[in-house]
Amino acid sequence: MSRNPRLPNDPDLRMPLDVSRLQNVLVDGVEDGAGFYDRLDVVDETGSTNADLLAEATSGDRRVLLAEFQSGGRGRHARAWNGIPGAQVIVSVLLKLPGVALPDLGWLPLLTGIATVDAVREVTGVPAELKWPNDVLVDGRKLAGILVEVASTSPVPTVVVGVGINVTLTEDELPVPTATSLLLAGARELDRTRLAEALLVSFGERIRQWERHGWDPTAAADAYRDRCSTIGRRVRAILPGDTELHGVAVNIDEQGRIVIQPDGEGEPVAIAAGDITHLRPV
Numbered sequence: 001m002s003r004n005p006r007l008p009n010d011p012d013l014r015m016p017l018d019v020s021r022l023q024n025v026l027v028d029g030v031e032d033g034a035g036f037y038d039r040l041d042v043v044d045e046t047g048s049t050n051a052d053l054l055a056e057a058t059s060g061d062r063r064v065l066l067a068e069f070q071s072g073g074r075g076r077h078a079r080a081w082n083g084i085p086g087a088q089v090i091v092s093v094l095l096k097l098p099g100v101a102l103p104d105l106g107w108l109p110l111l112t113g114i115a116t117v118d119a120v121r122e123v124t125g126v127p128a129e130l131k132w133p134n135d136v137l138v139d140g141r142k143l144a145g146i147l148v149e150v151a152s153t154s155p156v157p158t159v160v161v162g163v164g165i166n167v168t169l170t171e172d173e174l175p176v177p178t179a180t181s182l183l184l185a186g187a188r189e190l191d192r193t194r195l196a197e198a199l200l201v202s203f204g205e206r207i208r209q210w211e212r213h214g215w216d217p218t219a220a221a222d223a224y225r226d227r228c229s230t231i232g233r234r235v236r237a238i239l240p241g242d243t244e245l246h247g248v249a250v251n252i253d254e255q256g257r258i259v260i261q262p263d264g265e266g267e268p269v270a271i272a273a274g275d276i277t278h279l280r281p282v
Helices: 019-027 049-054 102-124 192-212 217-227
Strands: 039-043 063-067 088-096 129-131 135-138 141-152 158-166 234-239 243-252 258-262 269-271 278-281
Touching (some): 019 063, 049 088, 158 192
Antiparallel strands (some): 234 243
16 A cells, blocks of 8 residues: 555545434444444543543443544553544443453453454455554554453443544654554545444444354454464564563464464463563564
């Protein structure tokens, strides 16, 4: 895909989200496969959509909050993640998961990654892939990030799932040089409403499928592996305490852990996302 040097002269490129369209599809269910959500709100600006929903975690379920601009977002390991007005899809979902075993909540970022990749591919034609556990990449550059936070574990597991996708960021607007956007990746479609709709429909279907399988997360394992570019690559895993593990990523196991075959002799090592600080290609 080409990397456009600047924003095209298109007055419609950063139009506000179409709230009526999103409400009709995602809440009212005017199309097949939609209508998964109970409430949808869009705000012009907020510090963090995740933080907003975490603060209201006891009130409601299947709530969607989108923001045109986010000034205080957070990624994994408390990294700052801020927005550009009208240039990204910034969305969080409040979700209650009765019947889900607490250890299986670790699958939520992976399921969200599948939904994000599928939405990007479907709407824009950009060949997005997953870097374990939940970074969305295009040509090795980060297009989207995912952050899942547990609001409570009792009496019902309650989580907030946040996704941020760079849509029309220019080269100068990227947060870091290793990031990218759909604009720079040569996307055929840059309509944020369509992308947000596809993402949330896909996410809802993944949750429904999970429930149909009795909350067994392994049903999604093959789908995740198919979209994960980390498998088969040599990696360097940095663990807490700056311990390093070098080897080849050979699998994602049924618990969503990455399995690394160490260099030299030794048994494969399975590592959970919470037990790793960085995973870098070698």
